[in-house]
Amino acid sequence: MFIPRFHGRLRGTLSAVAVSALTLSAVAPAAHAESLLNVSYDPTRELYRAYNELFEKHWEAEGNAPAQIESSHGGSGAQARAVIDGLSAQVVTLALASDIDRIAATGKLPADWQSKLPHNSSPYTSTIVFLVREGNPKGIKDWGDLVKDGIEVITPNPKTSGGARWNYLAAWAWAEKNGKDPKEFLHELFGHVPVLDTGARGSTTTFAQRGIGDVLLAWENEAYLALEELGEDQFDIVVPSVSVLAEPPVALVPGNIKGPEQQKLADEYLNYLYSPEAQALAFKYFYRAWDTSKADPADVARFPKLDLVDIAHFGGWAKVQPEHFGDGGIFDQIYTQK
Amino acid sequence: MGSKPLIQRSPMPGLGISLGITLTMLSIVVLIPIGALLTRGAAFGLENIWGIINRERVWAALFLSFRLSFYAAVFNLVFGVLLAWVLARYRFPGRRLLDAAVDLPFALPTAVAGIALTALYAPNGFFGAFAKEFGVKIAYTQWGIFLALVFVGLPFVTRTVQPVIEEIEREVEEASATLGASRLYTLRRIIWPMLAPAALTGFALALARAVGEYGSVIFIAGNIPLKTEIAPLLIVIQLEEFNYDGAAAIGIAMLVISFLALLLINLIQVWSRRRIGNV
Numbered sequence: 001m002f003i004p005r006f007h008g009r010l011r012g013t014l015s016a017v018a019v020s021a022l023t024l025s026a027v028a029p030a031a032h033a034e035s036l037l038n039v040s041y042d043p044t045r046e047l048y049r050a051y052n053e054l055f056e057k058h059w060e061a062e063g064n065a066p067a068q069i070e071s072s073h074g075g076s077g078a079q080a081r082a083v084i085d086g087l088s089a090q091v092v093t094l095a096l097a098s099d100i101d102r103i104a105a106t107g108k109l110p111a112d113w114q115s116k117l118p119h120n121s122s123p124y125t126s127t128i129v130f131l132v133r134e135g136n137p138k139g140i141k142d143w144g145d146l147v148k149d150g151i152e153v154i155t156p157n158p159k160t161s162g163g164a165r166w167n168y169l170a171a172w173a174w175a176e177k178n179g180k181d182p183k184e185f186l187h188e189l190f191g192h193v194p195v196l197d198t199g200a201r202g203s204t205t206t207f208a209q210r211g212i213g214d215v216l217l218a219w220e221n222e223a224y225l226a227l228e229e230l231g232e233d234q235f236d237i238v239v240p241s242v243s244v245l246a247e248p249p250v251a252l253v254p255g256n257i258k259g260p261e262q263q264k265l266a267d268e269y270l271n272y273l274y275s276p277e278a279q280a281l282a283f284k285y286f287y288r289a290w291d292t293s294k295a296d297p298a299d300v301a302r303f304p305k306l307d308l309v310d311i312a313h314f315g316g317w318a319k320v321q322p323e324h325f326g327d328g329g330i331f332d333q334i335y336t337q338k
Numbered sequence: 339m340g341s342k343p344l345i346q347r348s349p350m351p352g353l354g355i356s357l358g359i360t361l362t363m364l365s366i367v368v369l370i371p372i373g374a375l376l377t378r379g380a381a382f383g384l385e386n387i388w389g390i391i392n393r394e395r396v397w398a399a400l401f402l403s404f405r406l407s408f409y410a411a412v413f414n415l416v417f418g419v420l421l422a423w424v425l426a427r428y429r430f431p432g433r434r435l436l437d438a439a440v441d442l443p444f445a446l447p448t449a450v451a452g453i454a455l456t457a458l459y460a461p462n463g464f465f466g467a468f469a470k471e472f473g474v475k476i477a478y479t480q481w482g483i484f485l486a487l488v489f490v491g492l493p494f495v496t497r498t499v500q501p502v503i504e505e506i507e508r509e510v511e512e513a514s515a516t517l518g519a520s521r522l523y524t525l526r527r528i529i530w531p532m533l534a535p536a537a538l539t540g541f542a543l544a545l546a547r548a549v550g551e552y553g554s555v556i557f558i559a560g561n562i563p564l565k566t567e568i569a570p571l572l573i574v575i576q577l578e579e580f581n582y583d584g585a586a587a588i589g590i591a592m593l594v595i596s597f598l599a600l601l602l603i604n605l606i607q608v609w610s611r612r613r614i615g616n617v
Contacts, residue, residue, distance in 0.1 A: 077578040084580075102580050157561060159575040195478050196561040198574070211462035212478065327581060335563040336394055 035068040036265050039089035041076040041162060041248070042201055043222050047124075047285040048073075048093070054281060055272055059265070067265055075199050076162035083108070083253065090257055090266040093250040095162030098317035100251050108255030122247035123273035124287035127308055128163075128170040130238040131207065131216040131223045138214045142240045143174035146215060147188045154213035155193060156203045158324075158331050163200040165325060166246045167217040173309040174242040187334045208235070219246070220303070221286035245308040375593070378586040390587035395563050396572060400588075403569040404595060406480060407548035410487035414544045417488075418495025419537055425496070426503040440496050443489055448553030451489055456558045459485065478560035483568065486554040491544030498540035502533055534610055542603040549596055 040048055048071040059067055072079070072087075076095035083089050083103050094100055097114060104111050114121045132140050138151060146153050156164040168186065175185035195212055197203040200222055207216035208230050215238075218226070223237050250270055257263050272278055276294035283289050283299040292300050314320045324330045379387055390396065425437050443451065459466045459476040469476050476482050506529065514524040552570040560566040569592055576584035 075578075077580075081577065081580065157575075160578045193562070194560060196563075198556060198561070198571075202557070210456065210460035210477070212460065325579070327576075327579060327584060332395070 034065055034261065034265065036070070036091060036262070036269060037087075037089045038069065038071045038091045038093055038269070039079050039083055039087060040071055040073050040093040041079060041095040042073055042199055043163070043219055043225070044093065044248070045071075045073045046225065047221075047282065047287065050281055050285065051273070051278060054277060055269060058272055058275075058277075059268065062268075064265075069269070075160065077160065083256075088256045089253055090262060091250065091269055092253055093248065095246075095248050096165065096317060097247070097249050097311070098321045099162065100249060101317065103253065106255075109251055109253050113251045114249060116252070117250065117270060118274060119290060120247055121249040121251060123250060123270075123278070124248070124282040124289045126220045126246045126248070126287055127243045127306070128166050128217060128240075128246065129220045129223050129243065130240060131218050131226060131235050132214065132238050134234050134236060136236050136238060140215050140238055143171055143185075143189075143242070144178065146171075147185070147192060151192055151215065152194050152213040153189065153192045153215055153217065154195060154197075154203050154207040155217040156200050157196040157198055160198040161200055161203075163219050163222070163246075164203075164217075165320075166219075166244050168324070168331065169311075169314060169320070170217075170240070170242065170244040170309075173244060173313070174240065177242055177307075183330060183334070186330075187337060190334055220288070224286035224302075239304050239306055242307045242309065245310040247311065372593070375586055375589055378583065379590045382583040382586060386583065387587040387590060390584050391591045395567070396569075396588060396591075398564045399567050399569040399572045400591060400595065402480070402483075402567070403549055403592070404599070406483050407487055407545055407551075410484055410491055410548045411541050411545035413484075413488050414491045414495045415537060415541045418492055418540060418544070419499050419533065421492075422496045422500040422503055426500050440493050443491075443493050448490060448551065449557065452486055452554030452557035455486055455489065455554065456482070459558065477558050478566065480566060482558035482560070483555050483566065486558050487548040487551060490551050490554060491548050494543035494547060495537060495540030498536045498543065499533055502536040506532055531610075535607055538603060538607050538610070542600055545599060545603075546596060549592065 038048060038052075052069045052071060056067065056069060072082075072089075074082075076099050080092070080094060080099035080102050083092060084106050092100055092103065097120075100109070100113060101111075103109060104113055110116075117123070119125075130140060132138070138145075138148075140146065140151070145151065155167045158164040158168045171186055171189055172182045175182040195203075195206050197206055200219060203216060204218065204222060204226055206212050208226055216223075220237075227235055227237065250273060252266050252270060257266060273282075274291070276291050279289040279291040279293075280295040280299075283292070283295040288303055289295070311317055311320065315323075322329060391400075421440065425433065425440070456463070456477050458464050459469070459482060461467065461470050461475065461477070463477070466476055474481075476485065510528060511524055514528050515521075519527070550570060552568070552574070555568055556571060559568060559571075561568075561571060569588060573585045573588050573592075576582075576588065
C-alpha cells in the first residue's frame with residue numbers, strides 16, 4: 001500500500017466534504033415570515049436586482065415592515081430542478097412555462113397556475129434577434145442567410161438552455177412561413193453551429209469574447225445588454241422578419257408559503273410586476289412589457305415591430321417540449337439523421 | 339484449544355474507533371451516494387438502462403470521454419513523472435514556486451481553468467492565434483478537451499511519484515553505474531521498477547479524475563453531438579429533461595467502465611509487482 005495513494009484519496013474526500021458543506025449552507029434560506037426567495041433564470045439578473053429595490057420601497061411605503069427579498073439566478077431548467085428538490089422558493093420567474101409545469105407536477109403549485117395572472121402570467125416578454133459583428137460584414141438579414149456557405153451561427157444547446165429553445169422555434173416558424181421543410185432547415189442550420197454552449201450567457205461569451213461565429217442567436221434583452229456592456233461599436237442587432245414571442249412566466253409557489261404574512265408579500269411581489277413603475281423598469285432593461293404609461297418613450301421606441309409567433313402556434317409547451325426537445329425528439333434526430 | 343475468533347484483534351489499539359469513524363465518513367460521502375445511484379438504476383431496470391445507453395450519441399460520448407481521458411492520463415504519466423523527477427532531483431531557483439504551482443489544478447475551480455484555457459486557445463487567444471497560423475484549431479475541438487483533461491489530471495501523477503523519487507537513494511544508482519550499467523539500463527531496470535507502482539497509481543487517479551470532469555471541459559469543448567460531446571454533458575442534458583432515470587443510466591455506465599478500467603490497472607500493478615519483485 002502506498003502512502004501517496006492514501007494521500008490522494010484523503011484529498012479527494014476532504015474536498016468532497018468541503019463542497020457538500022458549502023452546498024448545504026447555500027441551500028438553507030432564512031425562513032422568517034417577511035422573507036421571500038425569487039428563483040429566476042439567467043438573463044433576468046439585472047432586471048430583478050433593480051426590481052427588488054423598487055419593490056422594497058413600494059412595500060415599505062404601503063406601511064409594511066421591511067422585507068428581505070432575495071433572488072437566485074441560473075439556467076431555467078436547473079433552477080426548476082432545485083425548486084423540485086426542495087429549494088424553498090415562494091416565487092418562481094423562469095424562462096419557460098414548461099419548467100414551471102414541471103414544478104406544478106410535484107403539487108407545489110396548482111396545474112392552472114398560468115391563468116392566475118394577466119398576459120399568461122408573463123409581465124414582460126422578449127423575442128429572439130441576431131447579434132452580428134459591426135457593420136454586418138456577412139450581410140445577414142434573415143433566417144435564410146444563416147445557412148449560406150461559410151456562415152457560422154452561435155446558439156446555446158436547446159437541450160440545456162431555455163433561450164435556445166426559443167431560437168430553435170423562431171427558426172422553425174420562419175421556415176414554415178417561407179415554404180421550407182422546417183426540420184430540414186433546422187438540420188441545415190445546426191450544421192452551421194460550431195459551438196453549443198450550455199446556456200445563453202455562455203454563448204454570448206463565445207461570440208463576443210472568443211470571436212467565434214458570424215451571428216449570435218440571442219434573447220433581444222441579452223443582445224441589447226451585450227451592446228451596452230461590450231460596446232456599440234463592436235456589434236449590430238439584426239431583426240429577422242419572423243421571430244417568436246417569448247413569454248417568461250412568473251408564478252407563486254403556494255407549497256412553499258409559510259403563513260399569511262408571507263402569502264401577502266409574495267402576492268404583492270408578483271402583482272406589482274404589472275404596475276406602471278415596474279413595467280417601465282422592464283422596458284428599461286430591454287424587455288417588451290405591456291404598460292407603457294410610465295415608461296421612457298425612448299425605451300419603448302427601440303423595439304422594432306416584427307412578425308411574432310407565440311407558443312400557442314406550436315401547440316403549447318406541453319406538446320412542444322416532448323415532441324421537439326424530449327429524448328429522441330426532433331432536435332435529437334437533427335443530429336443523428338444522416 | 340479455543341476456536342479462532344471471526345475477527346482477529348489486531349495488537350494495535352484503536353481499531354474499533356478508527357474503523358468506525360472511517361466507515362461512517364466513507365458512507366456519508368461516498369458509499370451512500372453511489373448506493374443511491376445504483377438503487378435508482380436497479381429500480382429502472384437493466385433493459386431500460388441498456389435502452390438509454392445503446393444509442394449512437396451515447397456511445398459516441400462515452401467513447402470520446404474514455405478515449406480522451408486515457409490519452410490525457412498517458413500524457414500526464416510521461417510528463418508528470420518527468421516533472422516529479424525535476425522537482426525531486428534538481429535544485430534550481432524557483433523550484434519551490436514550481437512545486438507549489440503543481441497543486442493549482444486541485445485548488446482552482448475547474449470552471450475558471452476551463453475559461454482561462456478557452457481564452458488562451460480560442461482562435462483569437464494567445465496560443466490559439468498561433469495554432470491558427472498552421473491551420474490547427476484547439477479550442478472547441480477534441481484537442482481542447484484533451485488539454486483541459488491534462489490540466490486537471492497533472493498533479494496526480496507528479497504527487498504520487500515525487501515522494502518515491504525522493505526515497506530512492508543515490509547509492510543505488512551509483513552501485514548500478516560502478517557495476518557497469520549504462521544510464522539507460524539503470525533507468526530502465528533500476529529506477530523505473532521502483533517508480534512504476536506509484537506512477538500507475540497516479541495514472542489511475544488521473545484517468546478517473548478526467549473521466550468525470552465536467553466544469554472545465556464544458557467551456558472548451560464545443561459540445562457538438564457525436565463530435566465534441568462528453569458523457570458527463572449527456573447526464574446534465576438528461577437532468578435538464580427531468581429524466582433522472584436516464585441520467586442515472588449513463589452515470590451507471592460510466593461507473594461500470596471506470597471500475598473495469600481501474601480494476602485492469604490494479605491487475606497490471608499486481609502483475610508488474612510479481613514480475614519485478616516487491617518494491
